Amino acid sequence: MQDRNNTLIGWILGGGVVALGLSIGFGSVFHTENPEGEKMGYFIEDTAAEGGESSGPPLATLLAKADVAHGETVFKKCAACHTINQGGANGIGPNLYGVVGEPIGKGVGGFAFSEALSSIGGTWTFDQLNKWxxxxxxxxxxxKMTFAGLGDPQDRADIIAYLNEQGSNLPYPPPPAEGAAEGGEGDGAVKAEEEPVGDAVTDKEPATKGTGEVAPPAEALP
Incomplete structure (x- = not known):
């Protein structure tokens, strides 16, 4: 009887050890605690490479061929937090009607912007919106904004064009001229070679008259 009790106690202790080990293992894989007690914001999937530098054509070139209709489609990713109609209410984020050209983070419609954004200063230019x-x-x-970003430069240009049409309508910056960075010294050299030398004829062969006589050389111009 004593042996049976000892065996039973041993199985109970062994089962407890196994359960504790499994609990620790699953906790390390599926960690769901929030030690700082932060309230999570609305998160949208990461579509941009964190910390990466954008590449491709200049923003002005992309804006010149921007597709506003596609920009409206891309804006649907923002519609969960923002309204864009004139006089629309603020949501998780501020109303974005007429946002292009407005001061950055300055309480549109009473929206409480974070200090991180309101301290940037300046206005929402096309370039600033592109970086944002x-x-x-x-x-x-x-x-406070938890949107990860748009990695496609043309998507950003399209949505900026759409935002601009919603109450801002600012002119786009002109795209850089093709080959503007080239030329330089080469053009100047060609131009210098094409300039007339002058009317001095002393270096040429003396002209002859119809009689066969050699005409005296003309005087060089001063």
């Missing part, structure tokens, strides 16, 4: 849409956390470290 590429990576909000990089543009304003500490921002």
């Amino acid at each position: 849409l590429e990576s909000p956390r990089k543009f304003a470290p500490g921002t």
Whole structure:
């Protein structure tokens, strides 16, 4: 009887050890605790490479061929947090009607912007919007906005064009001229060679008259 009790106690202790080990193992894989007690914001999937530098054509070139209709489609990723109609209410994020050209983070319609964004200063230019849409956390470290960003430069240009048509309508910057960075000294050299030398004829062969006589050389111009 005593042996049976000892065996039973041993199985119970062994089962407890196994259960504890499994609990620790699963906890390390599926960690769900939030030690700082932070309230998570609305997160949208990461579409941009964190910390990466954008590449490709200049923004002005992309804006010149921007597709506003596609920009409206891309904006659907933002519609969960933002309204864009005139006089629309703020949501998780501010209303974005007429945002292009507005001061950055200055309480549109009473929206409470984070200090990280409101301290940037300046206005929402096309270039500033492009940087913000590429990576909000990089543009304003500490921002409350949890949108990861748009990695495609043309998507950013399209959505900026759409935003611009919603109450801003600012003119786009002109795209850089093709080959503007080339030329330089080469053009100047060609131009110098094409300039006339003058009317001095002393270096030429003396002209002859119809009679066969050699005409005296003309005087060189001063």
